[in-house]
Amino acid sequence: MKPFPSIFPSLCLLLVLYANAPLSGQTMPEPVLEYTIDDPVALQAEVVAVNLDLPWDLVWGPDDRIWFTERTGAIKAYNPVTGLVELIDTVPNVFNSSDNSGLHALFLHPDFENEPWIYVNYTFTFNDLRLSRFRYDGTALVEEDTLLELAGQDSHNGARFQLDQSGRLLFATGDAFNPFLPQDSSSANGKILRMELDGSVPADNPFVDLPYPGNLTYSIGHRNPQGLVQLPNGEIWETEHGPDSEDEMNRILRGRNYGWPEVNGSCDQPEEEAFCADYAVVEPVLTWTPTAGPSGLDYYNHPAIPQWRNSLIAGFLKRRGDPGQRIRVARLSDDGTEVLSVTDYLHEGPVLPTDLGQLNQTGVFGRIRDVLCAPDGSVYLCTSNREFNGQYVVTEADDRLIRIYNPAFSAEAVPEGEVLVYPNPAPSGSAVYLKFPDDASGELPIRIYDIRGRLVLDQLVEVGPFVVIRLRGLAPGNYLLRMGANDYSATIAERTVKFQVRPRND
């Protein structure tokens, strides 16, 4: 045990309870393929792909397809235009136990056209987890570059990737069922790590003086994080599984301690108080008891679904009655630091009959593993119903990719006071059209920054219903467009919009 500087936690014995016996003799229900969500603006949820094999991570690719991992090792891509699911390639040497090991998190290099690296994490033995990147030659994974090895298990493997605003890769890792690791500075487990895209240690990391891999640490004391996202303003949010109580939604702060295993959820028990005080433990913003199994997490801020603007959307896995199998939309304060309200969706599914008696009510689509907010304003979900511990009666359609969208939304009908970058992603070498309200006027400074924070365009524009910004010279990748800021007289409020430039197909 090598503690973090000035951190000497006492030992803690954990009792891990399994209650996930496989079900037998169920009546297979009809798969739900369409569902209407009644909300201030009515939404449609439809199944767009079926028969997937435990998809784990959805990523919007530079080719405008949704890339995803399957547990057994496949990387596939769903084309929203054609509806086709195609195999990219299969990661070799993926180890699958009967529970929850396998291929998990996925990330594509932000400059994929010039740096075609696919980042994945996967178990390669029962006890070993690997973060590797593979070079993609257009048809196959051709070269494995292993950036990190850490402890794995048949569950508690985390994990998610997120590119941070300085262009470094965040990687949320699980405790691999070992409660000593999250507070141990010599272990990469139970942490949020931060690394350069080649796996090296950024010089401005909070524990940069520790021996490797402790110097990769960005935050400490996580149990089994499966949701990680950064907002356009830099705020980082995370979700993780609690033991038998207090699942967590956390606001992640640099270098801070999130408590596990000394503290479960909030600092609300006598035995937690001393550790909380000594190590300035950051308490979760939200907790869920009984546990609900929070998994994928993304940030929504598109005008297409107005009631979800400036919200985190979290997927949940567990059955057992009220808290699980749904998405939760957590509306944020303007600065993205507080949750103002939480609304649940997709939880009112069928009550399933079995020879064990009536199962509790399940979610409409079952276990939700990941959430992806797409550039066109729709939200994609994937299910995780085929797992050994599946707390859901598997249908012929499982596992499924689901799209939620507002059928009444048109990019032409942007609400009053809104600004829309359209199209997004934009083909490289083309232009983006900024759509303003009809009565907007004045001069407006527009600045575009690349993913490393470098200013790549600085322009003063005359505002009208449409403003055209030429994108000549911008390489494919992710950008932040900032408008407003100083010395403007426009009726447009200062704001930041994330957009993507994709390679031309022609």
Ligand SMILES: [Ca+2]
């Ligand atoms: Ca994802």
Ligand SMILES: [Ca+2]
């Ligand atoms: Ca915690």
Ligand SMILES: [Ca+2]
């Ligand atoms: Ca507690």
